[in-house]
Amino acid sequence: MTESEAAVDKKLSELDLKDKPEGNSTEEKLPEELNFGNFLVNPHSKVNHKAKDLCRIIQSDYVYYHYQCDGFDDSGWGCAYRSLQTIWSWLCFKRRVNRMPPSHKEIQECLVSIGDKPEKFIGSTGWIGSFEIGYVLQNLAKVEFRSLSSNTGKDLDEHGRALAYHFEHDGAPVMIGGGQYAHTILGVDYNRKSGECEFLILDPHYTGKDDLNAVVKGGGIAWKTKKFFDPKSHYNLLLVINESS
Known part of the structure; x- marks a missing residue:
């Protein structure tokens, strides 16, 4: 364990994380201009999981x-x-933005406007990755981000401690991209002895109904180990920086 890793472990221990509840999301009322209609909120609340050790889940x-x-x-x-x-x-x-999420076209227009993509990217089916997401957040939401990376999917457990710290401090959903796929991490169960992790994955590839039972049954939200990820692909993780950081 490196000196920096030991420091994070010390902070986590001081916060008595092991006895803290696994997330306490409660849907809040938003201003009228932020209307998500019948979209599904907090589907992870229906996922059962027995914590192995240091388990931290999204709080907001x-x-x-x-x-x-x-x-x-x-x-x-x-x-x-x-x-x-x-x-x-x-x-x-979190009241850090006052407009609805940008559409695919608006995301593409932003990337073109900052010079990251060519004009023909607008209206295309072009993929984007974690850094493009970060650029959009910087320019449209005025929030900053940091990145973590792993050489392969087999190495993702190395971020267990950092992810636990992120979610302990009311961190945002984490985008993870590798190969041809992107997913969203909502929590981590980090075994401090073995270094192994389970990740709470929200899957954007789901195409079923916005019904809690259907989402859980259809794999839209589930706990996964590193075996879920491609052992040959490089991975980047995007973490929104909290205002107090």
Whole structure:
């Protein structure tokens, strides 16, 4: 264990995390201009999980954005856009933004306006990754981010301690991208002895009904180990920086 890792472990221990409840999300009333209609809020609340050790789950509300959830068919290419929209919804509930999540076109227009993508990217089915999401958050939401990376999916357990710390401090949903896929992390169960983790994954590839039972049964939200991820792909994780950080 490095000196910095030991320091984080000390902070976690001082906060008595092991006895703290696994998340306490309660849907809050939003201003009229932030109307999510019948979108599903906090689907993780229906997922059963017995903590192995240091288990930390998202504490504030968010909306589940996934393929086709708003009638727009982005199947096969829009997973990272949906992860961004989920993160943005969390910012709405935290009162850090005062507008609804940007559409796919608005996201593309932002990336073109800052010079990250060519003009022809607007209206395309082009993929985006964690850094593009970060640029959009910086420019449209005026929030900052930091990134974590792993050489392969087999190495993702190395971020267990950092993710536990992130969610302990009321952190936002975390976008993770690797290969051709993006997902959203909502929590982590980190075994401090073995270093192994389980990740609470919100899957933007889900195309079913916005019904809690259907989402859980259809795999829209579930706990996964690193075996869920591609052992040959590089992964980047995007973490929104809290205002108090």
